[in-house]
Amino acid sequence: MATALRDVAIVGVAESDIGRVPDKSKFQLSAEASRMALEDAGLSVGDVDGLFTTIITEGGQFSSMLMAEYMGITPRFTDSTSIGGSSFVVYVEHAAMAIAAGLCDVALICHGSTNISDRGGRGGPVSQSTEVFGPTQFEEPYGVSTVGAYALAAQRHMHEYGTTSEQLAEIAVATRKWASLNPKARMRDPITIDDVMNSRVIASPLHLLDCCLVTDAGGAVVLTSLERARDLKKAPVRVLGAGEAHSHRMISQMPDLTQTAAAISGKLAFERAGLTHSDIDVAEIYDSFTITVLLTLESLGFCAKGEGGAFVSNQRTAPGGEFSMNTQGGALSYTHPGMFGIFTIIEAVRQVRGECGPRQVPGAEVALCNGTGGTLSSTGTIILGRD
């Protein structure tokens, strides 16, 4: 399978209107991103015969049927794997497999969400349910939230390895510097480590500026065979390797709070790509929280377990630093509509194509994307490269 994946390429990417888009539904954002990604590829909606999407918010049941109907697509390959924000990264692996096996020819991955408009403003309550059915009844009555769950991991990492809030803040500061180079980013004003440390504590040890944004946004990615890709509008970006894994659903069941399933998915992606860490020119790491990035870098093996804090220190991941990461400004400063995975792919493709203007990483030929979903539960890792 490793070689078959390499015969597939990403040929189109796009994001919809992003930020606060109260006049558009999540379905429209997903569909408009799809139209733009197909235009980017030089393909039309009639070419699409594989559809990959999931909607986890209200009205999104039977997601792939819903979105196929909405856009007038009749797919012969469909996938609504729903493992949170990593779903869209995992879809690249699934789509590549389907294309390589001849099960579909043009795969569309799409996502739309109106998380900020639905909530009527940042910081509103996430949950309104009063009765909890299923295993989450062993968490929700105790007041778990996404930030609360990730905070548990941060606290444990600090306890085991001496990681500090200042080290986590390094990530937020560096990511904001990248965002300042991206006109589409929602938060572009520079911040300092003190700004992060002085922002209010949401769930100790995580501060407000350790947390991703809440926005509306849509995104889409189009894949086809490398052979067909070479005749399309833009230079193909090959799928060099991919891996996926999940280790738990609920944070209370996470085997080790300091290691994510990226330890599995990343290893698989590197093995299948036949590449090592030093081959990666740019990394797009889902940054739901600063701690997510730190755990992911360790789990992927960019540094040893426990050394993530030192790794990100001295603005190593900022523009001009040794390790180019989250170059569009990430979920922390660019956009975060609840599931960010697809935006890691969009940026990685643009970097490999050399389309990123002031934030372009010079000579970027190989990019790694890592999506994380649920509460540090699932991961998808892909490695993309120039043809």
Add this chain to the structure above:
Amino acid sequence: MAAPSPPPLPRPYQDTAAYWQAAREHRFIIQKCADCAEFQFYPRGVCSHCLSSALEWEEASGRGEVYSFSINYRAPHPGFADKTPFVLALVTLAEGPRMMTNIVDCDPDTVRIGMAVTVTFDDVTEDVTLPKFRPL
């Protein structure tokens, strides 16, 4: 002014009814597999170690230690609006499994990883009691 909305509460089902009934009686029980002898938490219809259905309920010691915690200042649900800050925690039970809970009956700032804790019962409503933990 509207009455405060209740926090989310468990609706017992096949796997969990015995657990919640015991909690109402201020007993803390967990499942042990009759085939592989492993404990598990949360309650399931099968053993998560060997997939056996031969599960038995055992009175747990109620002792454990804090594996991790977070002082939460933001209410995740309107039902927690009057409860912040509260301590969200993972406790490793003496029997081995880990569970989510709240650490109560202490100053949140005194909670530490590794702290020894023991179960206490919070009668949230007439029908629902939540096992929580306090410093030993």
